[in-house]
Amino acid sequence: MKVLDEVKWNGDGLIPAIAQDFESLKVLTLAWMNKEALAATIKEGRVVYWSRSRKKLWRKGEESGFVQKIKEIRMDCDQDTVLLKVQQLGNVACHTGREVCFYKRYLDEQWIDSEPVLVDADVIYSSGSRVKD
Amino acid sequence: MKVLDEVKWNGDGLIPAIAQDFESLKVLTLAWMNKEALAATIKEGRVVYWSRSRKKLWRKGEESGFVQKIKEIRMDCDQDTVLLKVQQLGNVACHTGREVCFYKRYLDEQWIDSEPVLVDADVIYSSGSRVKD
Secondary structure (H helix, E strand, C coil): CHHHHCCCCCCCCCEEEEEEECCCCCEEEEEEECHHHHHHHHHHCECEEEECCCCEEEECCCCCCCCEEEEEEEECCCCCCEEEEEEEHHHCCCCCCECCCCCEEEECCEEEECCCECCCHHHHCCCCCCCCC | CHHHHCCCCCCCCCEEEEEEECCCCCEEEEEEECHHHHHHHHHHCECEEEECCCCEEEECCCCCCCCEEEEEEEECCCCCCEEEEEEEHHHCCCCCCECCCCCEEEECCEEEECCCECCCHHHHCCCCCCCCC
């Protein structure tokens, strides 16, 4: 696909992908995509990342059910980052059971946990294998 | 600073930094920070990136005037990305003169420019040296 060739993949064949809730506009997650992941995301209408730790495609929500459905895909001026506007099923994006991954807030020379855990991680990943990048 | 040591810098000593407008919640830019850049951002209350192309600190807006003032800094669960809530001076984040860097929208197997140019780039960088990462 021509749109994939226009992306400037890094030396590892990856780009950062930012997921943003299309309604609340909260930034949910930053994860990574390779060409195959972006192609699958476009084709399937749900977010498919590349898991750097597991070295395989990661269909977000494949174990947790917390699928991210695509509403819009944008690329930046440098053509090396994508912004995904998504519908976050289950209202939980983070593997810790929080709404968003960006829950550590800088305050007075500390990172303070600033978002509640909505679902216990053991409940999310009852199969025992936690999915994270 | 202890907060800097808690960040998981990549092999190049960098992390991605997402800038989001603190009022509109639009995602403006993704750029990169090293330890020195994050320390300067915290100290100065304005966004300081690391320019990978110029290999030096990049005080956002230092030439254009389009400074990003810090309202909040967050880190993600993996401790390898930061989210910066900012006040974008001049309402232009992108070196192309657009409000946001994410202006190429995927539509029907094409990337379509979907945001107007608010200020001509030649006007922004009248000194002739364009600042971009």
